[in-house]
Amino acid sequence: LMVWLRRCTHYLFIVVVAVNSTLLTINAGDYIFYTDWAWTSYTVFSISQTLMLIVGATYYLTFTGVPGTATYYALIMTVYTWIAKAAWFSLGYPYDFIVTPVWLPSAMLLDLVYWATKKNKHSLILFGGVLVGMSLPLFNMVNLITVADPLETAFKYPRPTLPPYMTPIEPQVGKFYNSPVALGAGAGAVLGCTFAALGCKLNTWTYRWMAA
Numbered sequence: 001l002m003v004w005l006r007r008c009t010h011y012l013f014i015v016v017v018a019v020n021s022t023l024l025t026i027n028a029g030d031y032i033f034y035t036d037w038a039w040t041s042y043t044v045f046s047i048s049q050t051l052m053l054i055v056g057a058t059y060y061l062t063f064t065g066v067p068g069t070a071t072y073y074a075l076i077m078t079v080y081t082w083i084a085k086a087a088w089f090s091l092g093y094p095y096d097f098i099v100t101p102v103w104l105p106s107a108m109l110l111d112l113v114y115w116a117t118k119k120n121k122h123s124l125i126l127f128g129g130v131l132v133g134m135s136l137p138l139f140n141m142v143n144l145i146t147v148a149d150p151l152e153t154a155f156k157y158p159r160p161t162l163p164p165y166m167t168p169i170e171p172q173v174g175k176f177y178n179s180p181v182a183l184g185a186g187a188g189a190v191l192g193c194t195f196a197a198l199g200c201k202l203n204t205w206t207y208r209w210m211a212a
Contacts, residue, residue, distance in 0.1 A: 009206050010063055017056035018076050039180040046137035046184035051195045053077065053103050054132050057110055058124065058199025063206075067115035074107035102139040106132045110196075125196040133192030137184030 056077070057070035078101040109131040110124070117123035 006206070013202065013206065014056065014060060014073070014076070017052070017059065018073070018080055020052060042140070043137070043180040043184045043187075046140045046180070047187050047191065049103070049140065050106075050133050050136045050184075050188040050192055053106060053136065054110070054129060054192050055195045055199045055202070057107050057132075058128070058196045059202045061110065061114055061124070062121060062200050062203045065119060067111045067119075070107040070110040070114070071104060074101070074103035077103050102136065102142055105139055106136045109135060121200050125193055125200060129193030129196035130189045131192075132196075133188030133190070134185040137181045137188055140184075141181060 053074060057073040060073045061067070061070045063069075110128045113128040113131060114124050117127070
């Protein structure tokens with residue numbers, strides 16, 4: 001009975017985290033709808049994707065103890081997001097691009113670290129967290145490249161008016177040193193380690209809760 005309870009709890013965690021990852025990434029490429037805040041949005045979306053990927057992938061990886069399951073988790077996220085994006089597209093939402101599986105190469109790095117360090121959790125947290133945090137904002141830029149014609153789409157589907165406190169006073173030239181990738185990678189490298197540790201801890205808590 002305990003084995004099945006643990007398995008069910010494990011699958012529940014995977015589904016919950018993967019679904020939440022998908023919800024966070026639904027609009028992760030829609031920078032055309034945030035013209036004034038495009039780079040800010042890009043940075044925030046990159047960080048949110050990094051954290052949701054790493055916590056779920058690390059949990060899955062340490063639960064199974066099999067290098068490769070982090071990549072499998074990223075594949076789950078990708079498929080979920082494709083399904084959700086397709087549903088929005090069928091409802092008439094103006095997507096001129098696809099969501100590329102940007103999580104897969106970052107998850108592969110996580111698997112590689114786990115395998116190369118002989119399943120050392122602390123190395124996974126430190127090295128894996130840094131690698132995923134630094135790589136995903138770079139891979140996420142692929143989503144921008146797949147926008148067919150952002151200006152045409154932006155004029156064809158004007159975004160709703162921003163509230164006064166969100167309206168930029170002037171064009172944000174030079175904000176973040178014009179490098180949202182660098183900002184996202186820097187923040188992701190720090191926060192990635194924290195969330196990798198959380199993924200490991202979720203695994204421990206699951207076992208302790210089920211064993212009580």
